[in-house]
Amino acid sequence: MTKQFAGVxxxxxxxxxxxxGEVHCVMGQNxxxxxxxxxTLSGVHQPDSGQIYWEGEAISLPGPTAALALGIAxxxxxxxxxxxxxxxxxxxxxxxxxxxxxxxxxxxxxxxRALLDRLGHGRLSPSTEVGALSAANKQIVSLARxxxxxxxxxxxxxxxxILDSGEVTxxxxxxxxxxxxxxxxxxxxxxxxxxxxxxxxxxxxxxxRSTATGLDVRDTxxxxxxxxxxxxxxxNVFPERRPPAADAPVVLAVExxxxxxxxxxxxxxxxxGEVLGLAGLVGSKRSEIIETIYGARKASSGTVTVxxxxxxxxxxxxxxxxxxxxxxxxRKSQGLILDEPVFKNVTLSxxxxxxxxxxxxxxxxxxxxxxxxxxxxxxxxxxxxxARTLSGGNQQxxxxxxxxxxxxxxxxxxxxxxxxxxxxxxEIYELIRALADAGTAIIVISSEIEEVLGLADTVLVIDxxxxxxxxxxxxxxxxxxxxxIMKGSAA
Numbered sequence: 001m002t003k004q005f006a007g008v009x010x011x012x013x014x015x016x017x018x019x020x021g022e023v024h025c026v027m028g029q030n031x032x033x034x035x036x037x038x039x040t041l042s043g044v045h046q047p048d049s050g051q052i053y054w055e056g057e058a059i060s061l062p063g064p065t066a067a068l069a070l071g072i073a074x075x076x077x078x079x080x081x082x083x084x085x086x087x088x089x090x091x092x093x094x095x096x097x098x099x100x101x102x103x104x105x106x107x108x109x110x111x112x113r114a115l116l117d118r119l120g121h122g123r124l125s126p127s128t129e130v131g132a133l134s135a136a137n138k139q140i141v142s143l144a145r146x147x148x149x150x151x152x153x154x155x156x157x158x159x160x161x162i163l164d165s166g167e168v169t170x171x172x173x174x175x176x177x178x179x180x181x182x183x184x185x186x187x188x189x190x191x192x193x194x195x196x197x198x199x200x201x202x203x204x205x206x207x208x209r210s211t212a213t214g215l216d217v218r219d220t221x222x223x224x225x226x227x228x229x230x231x232x233x234x235x236n237v238f239p240e241r242r243p244p245a246a247d248a249p250v251v252l253a254v255e256x257x258x259x260x261x262x263x264x265x266x267x268x269x270x271x272x273g274e275v276l277g278l279a280g281l282v283g284s285k286r287s288e289i290i291e292t293i294y295g296a297r298k299a300s301s302g303t304v305t306v307x308x309x310x311x312x313x314x315x316x317x318x319x320x321x322x323x324x325x326x327x328x329x330x331r332k333s334q335g336l337i338l339d340e341p342v343f344k345n346v347t348l349s350x351x352x353x354x355x356x357x358x359x360x361x362x363x364x365x366x367x368x369x370x371x372x373x374x375x376x377x378x379x380x381x382x383x384x385x386x387a388r389t390l391s392g393g394n395q396q397x398x399x400x401x402x403x404x405x406x407x408x409x410x411x412x413x414x415x416x417x418x419x420x421x422x423x424x425x426x427e428i429y430e431l432i433r434a435l436a437d438a439g440t441a442i443i444v445i446s447s448e449i450e451e452v453l454g455l456a457d458t459v460l461v462i463d464x465x466x467x468x469x470x471x472x473x474x475x476x477x478x479x480x481x482x483x484x485i486m487k488g489s490a491a
Contacts, residue, residue: 001050010036012208025195028205029421031391042074043067071152083131088112091145115144136167155186204228230423238454239433244273251441257302262288263465270441277456285465290412294326295319325403329414338388343369372401393424
């Protein structure tokens with residue numbers, strides 16, 4: 001299959017063969033062509049060349065409706081549920097349960113209960129408004145909608161990106177039950193260990209071409225998958241840890257910080273060049289902690305001090321002026337202006353530096369952005385390209401570049417590699433280590449405990465807003481962290 005957009009060859013020759021009742025994983029770096037492949041299989045795009053065969057017959061998919069009619073359903077990474085509608089209304093949106101032009105609400109609710117029971121979520125009420133659900137339950141609604149038709153193939157794009165470990169386990173259970181019913185699943189993920197658990201076979205795409213098709217999960221070494229995705233060997237995913245000197249100055253001091261209903265009496269210090277990791281499950285209040293430090297939430301009590309200056313509670317301006325920068329968990333909705341060019345996003349927190357007689361000097365903005373583009377190896381290296389068109393890894397680099405331009409001394413990173421492929425992850429890890437080596441104090445949050453332990457010098461294990469332990473990262477492993485969280489104490 002091939003596909004071109006405005007002179008850009010997104011797919012240069014991709015092969016994929018999916019068997020009934022299997023989980024077929026598709027891997028590739030950001031920008032490899034996975035999204036274009038998904039949309040072509042879903043009828044959103046039409047291939048320029050190549051052929052799709054469905055149950056042995058050559059077909060064309062002129063639109064998503066044609067794909068659904070054949071039994072091909074797609075769950076996109078950005079969940080496409082409607083918050084203002086009920087679960088039942090979401091599931092049957094576009095093919096409502098009606099007769100004689102009248103909606104049959106009771107029948108729709110009965111069908112919804114059957115679908116939710118099938119997915120092991122019968123406790124959910126069909127009348128519940130979807131906006132009140134957790135991200136995991138919204139995903140179940142999306143999956144139920146896919147099954148509300150005679151579905152034979154479900155395409156899942158990064159389905160675990162918004163889930164904690166327990167929710168991922170439940171997702172895997174549901175996927176396996178679907179495959180026992182003969183439904184095929186195309187599963188797209190960046191997480192190699194996750195693919196080991198759920199996948200049967202793997203296909204790999206690099207730069208719009210297939211580099212492997214239908215590999216057996218059990219017979220393919222991790223290093224080989226990385227080489228197929230990146231074209232090179234990545235021996236050490238995490239850079240060498242280089243803790244700060246014992247006499248490094250304290251840059252950030254948090255003392256008895258409290259946020260009512262979330263956490264209380266939190267205290268720690270952070271030295272120049274130190275990487276502090278916050279380890280915990282989704283919902284452990286890690287994001288609330290750094291948002292309070294950043295001033296996005298107003299602390300109930302306690303102080304945040306940066307280089308001797310006490311910050312004004314609930315003031316982002318006070319934090320940014322003192323040298324704190326935040327890369328939020330939801331970078332697309334909270335960190336970037338997606339339709340603005342790269343250079344505007346890079347200079348977003350530093351407009352004052354580029355003001356001339358009340359006007360922004362765009363030439364100076366572009367030059368500052370070009371310097372960061374070169375330093376961070378942003379691809380493509382175009383300061384005028386809209387941020388929306390970049391891969392997840394390159395969007396993350398834009399946020400890092402913004403705070404480098406600003407001259408940040410404390411950098412708060414919330415899920416910095418979410419939705420980022422293994423090659424780009426290695427680059428971001430190297431950037432984080434380089435920033436720390438240059439003296440930046442960094443706090444990292446990640447739902448992947450291995451990532452926290454691999455990046456951090458010191459780790460706080462957090463559960464429901466409480467610090468269970470604070471220790472050197474080298475003294476912990478994933479089993480120990482999970483054991484602490486399950487016990488709910490350091491004992």
